Amino acid sequence: MAKTPNDPRKEIDTLLDERRTFVPPKEFSDVANVSDPEIYDRAGADPEAFWESFAHELEWSEPWSKVLEWNPPNAKWFVGGKINASVNCVDRHVRTARRNKAALIWEGEPGDRRTLTYFDLYREVNAFGGVLKSLGVRRGDRVALYMPLVPELAIAMLACARIGAVHSVVFGGFSAESLRDRINDAEACVLVTADGGYRRGQVVPLKQMADDALRETPSINHVVVVRRQQHDPLPVTMQPDRDYWYHELMMKAPSACEPEEMDSEDLLYILYTSGTTGKPKGIVHTTGGYLVGTYATTKWVFDLKEDDVYWCTADIGWVTGHSYLVYGPLANGATAVMYEGAPDWPAQDRLWEIVERYGVTIFYTAPTAIRAFMRWGTKWPAKRDLSSLRLLGSVGEPINPEAWMWYYEHIGRQLCPVVDTWWQTETGAILITPLPGLTTLKPGSASHPFPGITAEIRTADGQVVTEGGGLLAITKPWPSMLRGIYGDPDRFIQQYWSQWSDGMYFTGDGAKLDADGYFWLLGRVDDVLNVAGHRIGTMEVESALVDHSAVAEAAVVGRTHEIKGQAIAAFVTIREGVSSSDELIENLKSHVVKKIGAIAKPDLILFASDLPKTRSGKIMRRLLRDIADGKTLGDTTTLADPSVVARLQEDYADEQG
Numbered sequence: 001m002a003k004t005p006n007d008p009r010k011e012i013d014t015l016l017d018e019r020r021t022f023v024p025p026k027e028f029s030d031v032a033n034v035s036d037p038e039i040y041d042r043a044g045a046d047p048e049a050f051w052e053s054f055a056h057e058l059e060w061s062e063p064w065s066k067v068l069e070w071n072p073p074n075a076k077w078f079v080g081g082k083i084n085a086s087v088n089c090v091d092r093h094v095r096t097a098r099r100n101k102a103a104l105i106w107e108g109e110p111g112d113r114r115t116l117t118y119f120d121l122y123r124e125v126n127a128f129g130g131v132l133k134s135l136g137v138r139r140g141d142r143v144a145l146y147m148p149l150v151p152e153l154a155i156a157m158l159a160c161a162r163i164g165a166v167h168s169v170v171f172g173g174f175s176a177e178s179l180r181d182r183i184n185d186a187e188a189c190v191l192v193t194a195d196g197g198y199r200r201g202q203v204v205p206l207k208q209m210a211d212d213a214l215r216e217t218p219s220i221n222h223v224v225v226v227r228r229q230q231h232d233p234l235p236v237t238m239q240p241d242r243d244y245w246y247h248e249l250m251m252k253a254p255s256a257c258e259p260e261e262m263d264s265e266d267l268l269y270i271l272y273t274s275g276t277t278g279k280p281k282g283i284v285h286t287t288g289g290y291l292v293g294t295y296a297t298t299k300w301v302f303d304l305k306e307d308d309v310y311w312c313t314a315d316i317g318w319v320t321g322h323s324y325l326v327y328g329p330l331a332n333g334a335t336a337v338m339y340e341g342a343p344d345w346p347a348q349d350r351l352w353e354i355v356e357r358y359g360v361t362i363f364y365t366a367p368t369a370i371r372a373f374m375r376w377g378t379k380w381p382a383k384r385d386l387s388s389l390r391l392l393g394s395v396g397e398p399i400n401p402e403a404w405m406w407y408y409e410h411i412g413r414q415l416c417p418v419v420d421t422w423w424q425t426e427t428g429a430i431l432i433t434p435l436p437g438l439t440t441l442k443p444g445s446a447s448h449p450f451p452g453i454t455a456e457i458r459t460a461d462g463q464v465v466t467e468g469g470g471l472l473a474i475t476k477p478w479p480s481m482l483r484g485i486y487g488d489p490d491r492f493i494q495q496y497w498s499q500w501s502d503g504m505y506f507t508g509d510g511a512k513l514d515a516d517g518y519f520w521l522l523g524r525v526d527d528v529l530n531v532a533g534h535r536i537g538t539m540e541v542e543s544a545l546v547d548h549s550a551v552a553e554a555a556v557v558g559r560t561h562e563i564k565g566q567a568i569a570a571f572v573t574i575r576e577g578v579s580s581s582d583e584l585i586e587n588l589k590s591h592v593v594k595k596i597g598a599i600a601k602p603d604l605i606l607f608a609s610d611l612p613k614t615r616s617g618k619i620m621r622r623l624l625r626d627i628a629d630g631k632t633l634g635d636t637t638t639l640a641d642p643s644v645v646a647r648l649q650e651d652y653a654d655e656q657g
């Protein structure tokens, strides 16, 4: 076994200096789900046949007649096929030896624990499917889910899928207003929420926030409330004939609920994500292709085996939780760990304690978390037995090589491959990633497109870059791709399919290709920030700021942050007669939290008498970014009034003390 060096810093520097690459350990590749490099050529030669082979591993009530119908930008996968996602995630396994296998191992932040076998899950999903029907939910209806990370959230998603309803999960960290807007955009008829959820020992009052939202959501007929707190219930107001306790409805629920036979292209869910305007986009995913994509990538990227204990730390409120905590693992019949709370509660070894307790074998988290672990120090993982781990994953933002190496050494004991997986809410499943039994790893590179996926680096005007940097394009349709933006077909085309004249999918990301053909993801090239792995639109934060009565104008940019990758910096011009003060800064921050949620809270607010603009009146974000990062400025010759920048820089210097 490889020894952990005494001076990890030195070791890491040496490894990085050598530009060391990491060949999969022989013990790993010998038994890996994929170890034949030929697969890339085979899949590339006939991607439809490649995806079809995975579709055959799922259960369809009627076969498809055609794998793909592609009328750019509209794709139909497994045309004519009939399938139900809950059958594939639950029923299918209940008929096998997996019947009594743990499907979900859940741990609440206060330490409460629950394990649901596949048969448990089957009963719960059937019962809640029946409950939703009894509340009038029909095929095609939208159901909003605003929940903590509890098993009932996965149950509710699968119950929706079972009866053909479309779920729209809204992350529990979003504000009442964000919830309201998402409910209204989707015209959801039922909301499932909880009395609260735990975060760092505090209770997030979800039902109270939902009540705020529900004042202006005419489409909602009923609300189901999960009782999360056993001993110390938050005051919860239940509105008669509208609000019901989950556990009371479940007691009366029928034990069986026949799955609806869904078309492959019927909607499975909507998930809102930030874009370049003030309004989040409802990304639409359909059933057959999405399941095939998440099933295939979970099996191959995570090298999933029957006895693995798989843990993806993401919240189900984000796409990572949808694809790699619910649909991908359960479609594979895996055992998935689910943890409700914060990684440093009650202490900074909470995650490692969980790895030790359940013998986690596959661990998938975000670079921002890894950088926090680094900051907390090696003593925390060293306290726990991590020897069960055999594979590590990373997702959500570029992983810096230092964080990669730390993860590899201190969590993976230099024995576990690290898969850096690139994808998006829109792509539904992982698109660029190593295959752990096959790929020689380079710390910081997501390596290669998954078999069957074709990616290119292009210039803004469409030239293909074979080595060097540019914009990342996906050139062929893939099964789990988004099928649209809910209710906004024009934005769908404009956002993703209009960058180049040949209508390739534009990711919004910059990337470069090295001489060995490895992809290095460089982050967003649009006005979207990635704060701690979460996507936030600068325009959304700007709208929230100008909504405040003191604000005349606002410009929001990302600034480099050691742990979060990016943090939010806001430049604010206040109205005549309002005076700037620390109190106003706090008020503005709370206003953003109220409008969007705590994840969008600016790190830094700077008052500016004017914002730097070009002669044509466009705010010069590049300049603001440089100021926020404390860098020396580039060219300001196109600026209408250069003295504005000088003043801003002085303000910034004062602010930093």
Ligand code: WT7
Binding pocket: 273, 319, 320, 394, 395, 396, 397, 398, 399, 420, 421, 422, 423, 424, 425, 426, 446, 507, 508, 509, 521, 522, 523, 524, 530, 533, 534, 535
């Ligand atoms: C954006 C998508 C789907 C994962 C969770 C975030 C960035 C994601 C990586 C990676 C570099 C990454 C991109 C992408 N991103 N994974 N491995 N390396 N960047 O989903 O909120 O839809 O954000 O996250 O910028 O466009 P999302």
